[in-house]
Amino acid sequence: MTTPLVEMNDICLSFGGVRAVDHVSIDLNPGEVVGLLGHNGAGKSTLIKILSGAYRPDSGEIRINGEPVKIESPRDARRYNIETIYQTLALADNLDAASNLFLGREIVTPTGMLNDARMEAETRRIMARLNPNFKKLGVPVSALSGGQRQSVAIARAVYFNARILIMDEPTAALGVHETRMVADLIKELKAQGLGIFLISHDTREMLELCDRVSVMKNGRLIGTERVEDVTEDDILAMIIMGKKPERAA
Amino acid sequence: MSDIASTPPRGKGNIARALELDTRLLGMIGALVVVCLIFNFLTDGRFLTPRNLFNLTIQTVSVAIMATGMVFVIVTRHIDLSVGSVLATCSAVMAMTQTRWLPEALGLDIGNPAIFWITVIVGIATGIVIGALHGWLIGYLTIPAFIVTLGGLLVWRNVAWYITSGQTIGPLDASYMKLGGINGTLGVQWSWIVGLIACATALLALFSARRNKLTHDHPVKPLWAEFSLGALICGGILGFIAILNAYEVPAARLRRIFEARGETLPEGYTEGYGLPISVLLLIAIAIAMTIIARRTRLGRYIFAFGGNPDAAELSGINTRLLTVKIFVMMGILCAISAMVASARLANHSNDIGTLDELRVIAAAVIGGTALSGGVGTIHGAILGALIMQSLQSGMAMVGVDAPFQNIVVGMVLVIAVLVDILYRKRMGDRT
Numbered sequence: 001m002t003t004p005l006v007e008m009n010d011i012c013l014s015f016g017g018v019r020a021v022d023h024v025s026i027d028l029n030p031g032e033v034v035g036l037l038g039h040n041g042a043g044k045s046t047l048i049k050i051l052s053g054a055y056r057p058d059s060g061e062i063r064i065n066g067e068p069v070k071i072e073s074p075r076d077a078r079r080y081n082i083e084t085i086y087q088t089l090a091l092a093d094n095l096d097a098a099s100n101l102f103l104g105r106e107i108v109t110p111t112g113m114l115n116d117a118r119m120e121a122e123t124r125r126i127m128a129r130l131n132p133n134f135k136k137l138g139v140p141v142s143a144l145s146g147g148q149r150q151s152v153a154i155a156r157a158v159y160f161n162a163r164i165l166i167m168d169e170p171t172a173a174l175g176v177h178e179t180r181m182v183a184d185l186i187k188e189l190k191a192q193g194l195g196i197f198l199i200s201h202d203t204r205e206m207l208e209l210c211d212r213v214s215v216m217k218n219g220r221l222i223g224t225e226r227v228e229d230v231t232e233d234d235i236l237a238m239i240i241m242g243k244k245p246e247r248a249a
Numbered sequence: 250m251s252d253i254a255s256t257p258p259r260g261k262g263n264i265a266r267a268l269e270l271d272t273r274l275l276g277m278i279g280a281l282v283v284v285c286l287i288f289n290f291l292t293d294g295r296f297l298t299p300r301n302l303f304n305l306t307i308q309t310v311s312v313a314i315m316a317t318g319m320v321f322v323i324v325t326r327h328i329d330l331s332v333g334s335v336l337a338t339c340s341a342v343m344a345m346t347q348t349r350w351l352p353e354a355l356g357l358d359i360g361n362p363a364i365f366w367i368t369v370i371v372g373i374a375t376g377i378v379i380g381a382l383h384g385w386l387i388g389y390l391t392i393p394a395f396i397v398t399l400g401g402l403l404v405w406r407n408v409a410w411y412i413t414s415g416q417t418i419g420p421l422d423a424s425y426m427k428l429g430g431i432n433g434t435l436g437v438q439w440s441w442i443v444g445l446i447a448c449a450t451a452l453l454a455l456f457s458a459r460r461n462k463l464t465h466d467h468p469v470k471p472l473w474a475e476f477s478l479g480a481l482i483c484g485g486i487l488g489f490i491a492i493l494n495a496y497e498v499p500a501a502r503l504r505r506i507f508e509a510r511g512e513t514l515p516e517g518y519t520e521g522y523g524l525p526i527s528v529l530l531l532i533a534i535a536i537a538m539t540i541i542a543r544r545t546r547l548g549r550y551i552f553a554f555g556g557n558p559d560a561a562e563l564s565g566i567n568t569r570l571l572t573v574k575i576f577v578m579m580g581i582l583c584a585i586s587a588m589v590a591s592a593r594l595a596n597h598s599n600d601i602g603t604l605d606e607l608r609v610i611a612a613a614v615i616g617g618t619a620l621s622g623g624v625g626t627i628h629g630a631i632l633g634a635l636i637m638q639s640l641q642s643g644m645a646m647v648g649v650d651a652p653f654q655n656i657v658v659g660m661v662l663v664i665a666v667l668v669d670i671l672y673r674k675r676m677g678d679r680t
Contacts, residue, residue, distance in 0.1 A: 054563060075565035090563045092556035094623035095549075103553055104564035106546050113544040117465040 003066040005030050005195040006164055011050060011060030020046040021057070022219040028164065028195040033186060034224075035210035036199045037239055042216040044199050045087065048166045051197070052084040053077035064164075075104075083162035087169040087199075089153040093142035097134075098123040100141055101156045126155050131181065146173040154185065165189060165196045171205070183209060203232050203239075217242040273617055273672065277632045284636060288643030296643060299496035303522060305635075305642055306493070307430030310527045311336075311590040312605060313634035316612035317538040318582035320630045321575050323613055324555040326622035327387065327394035329576070331401030332583050333605030335379050337409035339587035343372040344418035344597030347425060365424040372584045379405065380580020381573055388572030402606065410599055419596025429592030433526040437494045440523030444490035447532075448483040455479055493528075494521040527589045531631070534585070538627045551575065555623035611662040612637055617669065637661070 004027040013021040021043045028034050036044040049055045051062065053074040062069055064080050071077050077084070091100050098119040107115045107122070120137055127134040131151040141149055150173060157165055167186070171179040186209055190196060200206050206213055207227050214224040215238040223244045225234070234245040289296040315332050322329045347368045351357045357364055379401075386397045420426075427433025435443060455475060462469050469475075498506075498520045507514045542548040550571055554561040562568050586605075591597045616633030618625030640661060644654045 052563075053565075073565065074563050075567075078565055084563070086563065088559070090557070090560040092553040092560050092623070094556035095553055099549060099553070100560075103549070103560070104566050106549060108546070113540075114546065114549060117461055117467070120467070121465055 002029065004028060004063075005032075005065060006051065006197075007061075007063040007066075008047070008051065009061045009063070011047065011062075012058045013046060013050060013055060014058060019219045021050070023060075024216070024219075024221045026214050026221065026224065028197060030163075030195055031190055031193045032212070033190055033196045033198055033210045035206040035213040036197060036216065037201075037203065037206060037213055037235060038216035038222075039239065042239075043219040044216055045168055046219075047216070048084070048168060048197055048199065051077065051164075052082060052166055078105075078160070081161065081163040082166065083157035083160060083164070084166040085153050085157050085168060085170055087172065089149055091141050091149060091152060094140050096140055097127070097137055097144075097152045097155075100152050101126075101159060103156075105160065122159070123155070126159050127151065130155050130158065130185065147175060147178040150174060150178065150182070154182070158185075158189070163194060165194050166199075167196060168199045169201070170198070171200065171202070179205075203235055207232060207235070215239055274626075274629065274632075276672075277616065277629065277636065281632065281636050281639060284639050284643065288639070288647065291647050292643075296646060299492050301642075301646070302492050303496040303525075305638055306528055307525050307593060308642065309631075309634050309638040310430065310525075310531045311586045311593070312608045312612055312638065313531055313631045314534055314586045314589065315579075315582050315605065315609045316616070316630035316634045317534055317627045318579040319609050319613040320538075320616070320618050320625040320627055321542075321551050322394070322579055323610075323618045323620060324622060324625045325551055325572070325575055326555055326558070327572070327575070328610070329383070329394065329398045329579055330606050330610075331383070331398040331405055332579065332586075332609050333602035333607075334402050334405035334409070335376065335580060335583040336587045336590060336602035336605060337599075338379065338405040338412070339372050339375045339584040340591040340597045340601050341409035341412040341418070342375045343368050343425075343584075343587060344421060344591060345412055346371045347422045348418055348420075360423060362424065364422050368422065368425060369588065372588060373581055376580035376582070376584030376587075377577055378580070380577040380583075383580070384573030384576030387576065388569035406603075409601075413597065413599065415599050417596050417598045421592065421596060425588070426592045426595055427526055428530065428588045429595065430525045430527045430589070431522070432592070432595075434493075434522040435524045435526070435529070437521045437523050440490050440494055440521075443524055443529070444487050447486050451482045451486070452479050455482075490524060493525070494523050496522045498522060527593070530585065530589065534582070535627055535631055542627060547571075547574065552623060557623075607658075607662070608634070608637055611658070611665070614662065614669070615665040619669070619673070620666070 006028040007025075008027070009025045011021050011024050012019070024043070024047055026034065026036075026047070036048065038044050046055060050057050051071065053071045053076050056072055062071060064082075069076075069080060071080070071082075074084075092103065095103070098116065101123050102119045107119050109115045124137060127137075131148070134148055134151050136144055136148065141152055144152070150170065154170065157167075171182050174182065183205070186196060186198070198206065198210060210227055212224055212226050213230075213235060215222040215235065217239065220242075222238045222242050225238075225245065230245055237243050237245070285297060295301065315336070319329060319332070347364050348359075351361075351364050351367060352359055383394075383397055383401060386392050387394045434440075455478065459469055459475060500514070503518065503520060504514045540548075542551070550561060550566050553564070553566065554568055554571060558568065561571075587602070590601055594601070612634035613625065613630045614620065614633070615636055616626065616629030616631070618630060637658065641654060641658060644657060649657070
């Protein structure tokens with residue numbers, strides 16, 4: 001058995017008196033998609049924000065390729081090639097697509113000045129691959145449609161050779177066609193050997209895209225199951241009642 | 250690829266679009282022209298004279314320098330209410346340094362050339378320390394900028410008072426006073442040279458921007474538009490120099506200068522003032538701040554933070570340190586403004602910079618900086634400062650009573666924000 005790409009062991013995080021994440025352990029292998037399911041407030045987003053460096057856990061251990069690591073900021077996470085597409089997209093609305101794509105990792109000229117022309121050319125290149133309809137390069141992203149904004153957020157994660165990708169509700173704001181495109185992209189990235197954590201409310205979509213699903217409720221991990229071992233009803237039972245499927249194990 | 254940008258939208262404003270001048274900038278220039286024409290009419294032509302325009306320019310410099318820094322502060326959704334008081338503290342420290350501390354403690358003679366440089370360094374260091382303290386309180390201890398700088402408004406005003414025991418400190422060092430305006434100008438010949446260099450630089454910048462766009466297959470505006478824009482810029486620069494050169498040094502003053510050199514004033518000899526050093530300083534700061542805003546990571550992060558603080562944080566930007574940097578820049582600019590303001594008055598007075606926070610914030614806001622963050626330009630803030638100063642000195646020339654002057658300035662600030670809100674709504678801007 002190969003070493004998992006990511007292991008999060010016994011992670012705890014409280015906000016005030018609330019245990020947002022309560023002794024949760026999950027892992028992710030290269031070329032695997034692991035889905036995180038649960039109600040709003042179950043702790044999924046908090047858990048992945050610990051991995052992406054936005055929150056620091058109270059206790060627990062994170063290993064990347066078997067090595068224990070400390071992820072204390074988004075910058076640390078990026079150093080381990082962890083890229084995140086946030087539910088809120090985390091775009092600066094007043095800047096254009098290229099500025100957002102390269103935010104925090106700008107291409108500069110030898111004199112240290114921003115090389116906007118090159119960043120725009122690179123943006124054009126990656127966009128041609130991800131979303132051929134995307135042509136609005138020189139305008140603030142506030143002027144873009146939901147799908148186009150999503151493309152910018154995805155491009156930002158994909159461009160920098162992520163090895164671990166976190167996608168928090170990547171299709172929530174999208175139409176049918178664009179959702180299809182994101183699903184195809186996930187399959188393509190998975191084939192390239194990336195490990196992907198996917199958060200979604202759409203159980204059917206999760207069963208189609210994921211290899212395993214982990215279900216959380218009230219900050220606890222109810223269980224992690226291989227998708228071929230469970231039915232949609234089993235998963236719903238886990239989400240709603242916090243009940244592990246009986247014939248499993 | 251980018252079909253949106255290359256096809257000019259039809260309808261009115263086509264010429265402005267081809268020139269890529271933004272309508273908001275045109276509106277502000279229009280407002281300034283209207284204000285000037287109205288006052289010129291009301292004062293029987295005394296407003297638009299070389300002498301008054303010269304004075305208007307040097308009176309604007311101090312507020313305009315701070316306004317460029319206020320753009321960054323407001324773009325990042327902060328505010329700085331303490332700039333007038335920080336200016337006073339920097340001014341007090343520099344006045345004491347050059348007139349008391351250096352001559353008494355180090356035994357430097359009055360007029361020693363080292364005094365100027367030591368004073369400047371001490372002043373800027375003071376600005377950096379105060380700015381860093383504000384930035385640390387705001388960024389790291391997360392106290393709202395409004396509160397930190399409201400406290401600072403009181404603290405620094407009275408630190409200045411304490412340092413000088415409330416006295417007026419002067420006369421200041423002769424080289425230092427050259428920063429004030431009327432006492433330090435380049436003269437006609439050098440002013441033309443600077444003007445021509447500025448024109449050449451502007452044309453070169455236009456040319457290289459176009460070439461850069463072409464090499465990356467970006468759309469460019471038509472050649473006639475480039476040429477018109479270049480002509481417009483050069484005309485503006487040279488016209489400005491011509492006005493400053495046309496303001497002649499009064500005969501009595503010239504006579505004194507010649508007598509000081511042991512010569513007599515030749516019959517019919519005249520000399521123009523030309524470009525004041527303080528204005529040159531403002532232009533240099535404006536260029537530097539514009540480069541920071543548009544061409545550096547720091548500027549990109551400032552605008553990104555203003556557009557979406559969470560996104561900036563999640564992108565790995567050290568937003569706390571960013572806040573410190575912004576307030577340090579503001580502190581440095583306050584120190585430079587303090588030099589210009591005290592040098593112009595030829596001494597440090599206890600009330601220097603009083604109410605400057607209002608003028609500086611008004612200049613930035615009138616200049617199109619959105620209080621909601623993420624939007625603002627350096628040249629806009631300078632234009633805003635010029636509009637404010639024109640209003641104020643125009644009213645003074647017309648003979649409007651002091652209380653009414655302040656009432657009008659206050660109302661203009663509120664109306665400017667209203668106009669800004671309506672403009673953004675019409676443009677469908679979300680910011």
